[in-house]
Amino acid sequence: MQLHEAREQLMKLQAKMSAFSHAMGLIYYDGSTAAPKGTAQNRGRTLSVLSEEHYKLSTGEETVALLEYLDSEKENLTEKEQRMVYLLLRSIRQMQKIPMDEYVAYEELLVEADDQWHTAKETNDFPLFEPYLEKIFETNIRFAKYCAPDMHPYDYWLNEYEDGLTMSQCDVFFATLRSRLVPLIQKIRQKQNYIDDTCLFGNFPEHKQAEFSDKLMEVLGLDRDHVTISTTEHPFTTSLGSHFDTRITTHYIPNNFASSMYSVIHEGGHALYDTGSADDLAYTVLDGGVSMGIHESQSRFYENLLGRSRPFIWHIFPIMQSLFPLQMQGVGAEDIYRAVNRVQPSLIRVDADEVTYCLHVMIRYELEKKVMSGKLSVHDLPKEWNRLYKEYLGVTVPDDTRGVLQDSHWSGGAIGYFPSYALGSAYGVQLLNKMKETVDVDTCLKEGKMEPINRWNREHIWQYGSLYPPKKLLEMALDAPFDPSCYTDYLEKKYKDLYGL
Amino acid sequence: MQLHEAREQLMKLQAKMSAFSHAMGLIYYDGSTAAPKGTAQNRGRTLSVLSEEHYKLSTGEETVALLEYLDSEKENLTEKEQRMVYLLLRSIRQMQKIPMDEYVAYEELLVEADDQWHTAKETNDFPLFEPYLEKIFETNIRFAKYCAPDMHPYDYWLNEYEDGLTMSQCDVFFATLRSRLVPLIQKIRQKQNYIDDTCLFGNFPEHKQAEFSDKLMEVLGLDRDHVTISTTEHPFTTSLGSHFDTRITTHYIPNNFASSMYSVIHEGGHALYDTGSADDLAYTVLDGGVSMGIHESQSRFYENLLGRSRPFIWHIFPIMQSLFPLQMQGVGAEDIYRAVNRVQPSLIRVDADEVTYCLHVMIRYELEKKVMSGKLSVHDLPKEWNRLYKEYLGVTVPDDTRGVLQDSHWSGGAIGYFPSYALGSAYGVQLLNKMKETVDVDTCLKEGKMEPINRWNREHIWQYGSLYPPKKLLEMALDAPFDPSCYTDYLEKKYKDLYGL
The missing domain is CATH 1.20.58 (Methane Monooxygenase Hydroxylase; Chain G, domain 1)
Structure with missing residues (x-):
């Protein structure tokens, strides 16, 4: 040849x-x-x-x-x-x-x-x-x-979703998070009713929420010629054939508009990453995101670091007012900002706040580790799930629908995926810190100008598709090694401010 | 082996x-x-x-x-x-x-x-x-x-869509129709305002029309576990992998609810035929309908012979009233029956009444024949299209959107398909006559009991899939050869009654 x-x-x-x-x-x-x-x-x-x-x-x-x-x-x-x-x-x-x-x-x-x-x-x-x-x-x-x-079978699968990841690394990573977050959550718990989030609940008709999704996708800078949205039980993002055809999905809950809002922004982040691959990578194995951790670093970057920030909420608040004029009566942008950041140990991972989120992930990590090690039978999963929710989050799981059956990952065969959510959240904060050295992120958000932010991500992350392994890509973008304490610093600062601690 | x-x-x-x-x-x-x-x-x-x-x-x-x-x-x-x-x-x-x-x-x-x-x-x-x-x-x-x-290339394609069909057969068939229908249309034209169809036009919100589609599919007896509906520019039916997964589509026009209504019933007829294949034919080439002519005999059977009949309209009228209470004020079932059967030479094939419908098909047949014979260039199609609409239907085509660009068939490569619509309409009437020997069709329709009708079609047509060639299948069901005069007899009787001729 x-x-x-x-x-x-x-x-x-x-x-x-x-x-x-x-x-x-x-x-x-x-x-x-x-x-x-x-x-x-x-x-x-x-x-x-x-x-x-x-x-x-x-x-x-x-x-x-x-x-x-x-x-x-x-x-x-x-x-x-x-x-x-x-x-x-x-x-x-x-x-x-x-x-x-x-x-x-x-x-x-x-x-x-x-x-x-x-x-x-x-x-x-x-x-x-x-x-x-x-x-x-x-x-x-x-x-x-x-x-x-x-290899331990669970190590094998962790590594499949995030090149190089092992149980011992996860154990250390989660221990770090736990040592910083559990005290923070305890302090917040003492001020349980400090934030009122009733403004998020009410009657938000599905077709109005769908209009809101379109607006959010516009604000995020998604190219609607190549990205479409539909509804599914569990929101996800998928690219078909190449990054030129990317689909996101959401799920509308009539009495809670923030649920779909943050699904759209989260999946929108995945879609930005996928569609941001350099065009000459299309129809090759280098097209699209390189690992689940990097993927989640982008989705949770848009969802939380931007989407739950004060300037972003101030920018989109007028859109909320025009779509939901009755529901927003007597509500201000700051009320929404506080409400979407309310910390509340709860049942559903995808609806969890930034601070307790990692505990949801930790529970899944521990359960997977046990089943993959033969220390827990699938039959006993619901019982153990419910026990851990009680222990870590203090909540009683009323049924398996809101318990062990809530996520679609396992039914899709994705075992070892969950840790990448927590890891991605931590990557994201460190990337944001780096971005802020050259981009005035807050001003961009306040003015609804996402392009400088998207450009930075495109230049440092998206365009490369799977060309570099995740660790190398991250270190190229950061010009430094990964440091999870950026993440805990960020959470402590933001939530101490929000809760007046 | x-x-x-x-x-x-x-x-x-x-x-x-x-x-x-x-x-x-x-x-x-x-x-x-x-x-x-x-x-x-x-x-x-x-x-x-x-x-x-x-x-x-x-x-x-x-x-x-x-x-x-x-x-x-x-x-x-x-x-x-x-x-x-x-x-x-x-x-x-x-x-x-x-x-x-x-x-x-x-x-x-x-x-x-x-x-x-x-x-x-x-x-x-x-x-x-x-x-x-x-x-x-x-x-x-x-x-x-x-x-x-x-073979003449057009004969080749006619035969592809309807086993055995040739231009010379089409020429004779269409000539028969023309000789009986043109005088009928002329008589009807003299009573142009005899039927008032304003009750079909107004404001029919899309989500209400979508509810109506669901009701119609229920009345038709479609199995929603295996048949779904969505919207497209041009309605169609397709089965994916086997008859267990069949999709119909419709197109909602806000000021005209009958347009989608008859698309749903027409495509529903296709879907009944497809899903009616015996289950042991699934995943073989015998699964699904045998030819376009037989397929259209079923779709147009439900659309026109049942869907535009008096007892069917009387049965579904209360559904219309409950979904469109304001729009149906002062309107009766008989008004709807007359309105949906109003004969009106018009621009759009899929919205055409039963009597002028065949002229729309004839125009396409003649154009295809000319292009396939090298007697007309594609460049000149719009001009010739418009000329024939003027000549046959007396209407002036205002733009290509409502002219030569209206159908999706050609863009999908389906040349030689159109004649099967007319042929299918004629098959359908003869099948109905035969069915009436053993099934009290009018009473079934009046009472909304489609099962005896569906059962006859399933027994005589659907279950066989593609096991028999169309001609044999038809003659088995009819116990007689095909006779297009049943069709013209039916049209003359129905429309003389409607127009008091």
Whole structure:
């Protein structure tokens, strides 16, 4: 084979893989948005065929030969090509370790599990979902053993979502957070009614909330020709085929407009990151975000660091007033700012405030760690979930719908994902500090001018897609190593101010 | 190869083909419903990969060997298997005649053409769409020449949509209709203001019309676990992967509720036919309707023969009253019945009354015939379109949006499809006459009991999917040959009564 031919083949291979992932991603997306209820099996059959084809394509003899040849010619490849070959070979070497029939069966399982989870959540019926979740954990352990027999299976999956992450790192990271946040939360608890958030609750008709979503997407600077919004049980973001087609979703709760508002801003952050990939990365494995941690650093950056900041709220308050004139009577921007930052130990992770949020994540981390280590059965998950919520957050879980069934991650097979939310939150604060050295962020927010902020993120994070590993990317952007104390400093400062501590 | 193995392989092959058609169908559906505007190229790339894979799968050496072996063992196959092998081999022999790169390029062209057509229709810009339409006609002629070099290319495509149909048959069929309908229309024209349809126009908010759609789907007996509705520029029906997942779409016009109402009933008829396939046909080529003519016989059966009948309107009138109480003040069921049957030569095919409808189809038939025969250029289509509308319907076309750009068929590559609408209308009347021998249709409609009607159609038409060729299926159901005069008799009787002629 000639090198220039092989380089062309490399691009063709990735274009094909993008097409399969477009088709499969769309089938999942359709399943959560538009598909009729009774069609999960139908989707499962199709996904099993497509994932088998995708598997053959990406691990087939021809592909392996191509990549090994290119790997041997590494020094004659561009930096981008080198990274493509590295990522493709890494995933092939992993996939080769998983028997194809098990891989295909897992894809089918996930489709059915997602369907059963929806029903189980709707009807508060954990036993319905239990056998599926058992199989998912069991498969995750099995696959981890195939791919990295010497690693703890949970370490394997943590590393999958955040390159280099281990349980011992998480243990240290969470311990740091705990040591700073638990005292802060205790102090805040003593001033329980210091902040009144009744202005967030009332009657906010869905079609008005939908208009608000459009306005928020405009403010964030999302390109509506390439990003669309729809509604699902659990909000998410997905890109189909390339970053040119990105979808976010939200969930409208009629008596609480802030819930969807922050879903839109959070998912909007993911979408900004995805669509910000350099265009020449499209249809390659370098397109889109590099890791879940970096992804969450962007989504939670927009959601909290900007979206829950005083100048942002002051800027969008007039939009709230015009869409909800009756509901906003007698309410001011500062009331909204305080209300969306009220600290209140609660049941639902996605609705949690910034301070208690990490405790929700810690609970999931501990539960996953126990199940993946064989120290807790899936059957006992709800009981242990409820116990930890009582212990960490002091709340009593009234049903599994608002407990162990609340998140879609497990039904989608994502075990080891949750820690990246906490990690991303911490990355985000350090990035913001760095950004503030050259961008007057507060003035931008007050004036609703997001472009300087987006430009900084595009230049330092988004444009690179998956070109650099997360640690390297972060250190390039920060010009310093990661330091979680930036995050705890930020939280202490903000909430001491808010609560007059 | 052993016969039992080959029979298993036959089912596996079809399951794979269903998966690809699921993925490709969903990408089209998504393009018309949920996808952001700027994503046509992204979809085009994916479809070109998937259609190439689909092409390889269905015309590959292994597949051909399998089917030829099964064909040689025909006498040991079931009736269903025989038909599967026949249909698959027929399509392979056709596809083998089309070079793969041209086939793939055509799929890509259609995605872009659809996108350009949407814009062109929105902005009344035929020249924007013209080069795409030119390529579509050109490719249709070229493909027909590859597949059937001795046939007129238009005959080739007519036969594709309705097995056995030719231009000479269409010429005779349309001449029959014309000879009976043109005098009827002239008589009706003399009583132009005899029917007042102002009750159909007014202010009908979209969300109320959407509720009405749900009610109509319930009345029709559609299974909402397997059939869903969304909105598109041009209403259509599609099944994804199997008849277990069927989608209909409609288009809401705020000042005219009957437009969407009849789209829902028409597409609902298609969906009833598709979802009515016997379950054991799923994931095979026998799943779903056999031809466009039979498909339209069902959709137009529900739309017109039932949906525009007096007892049906009397049954659903209370639903209209409850959803549109203000708009229905002073209006009675008989007023609605008369209004939805008002004969009025007009611009838009999908909104046309039953009597003038066939003239809309005839115009398209004549235009397609001319372009496919090289007697008319695509560039001159709008002029000729407008001339024929003036000549046949006496109406002046004010812009291409309401003229040559109104239908989505051509942008989707469907040339030769239109005649099946007229043919289907005629099949439908003869089927209704036959049904009435054993089912008290009027009483069923009056009482809103669709099941006996649906059961007859399911038994005689739907369950068979594509097991029998259309002509055979029709004659089995009718126990008689096709007779278009049933249709003209029906129209004359109904409209002489309505117009007191």
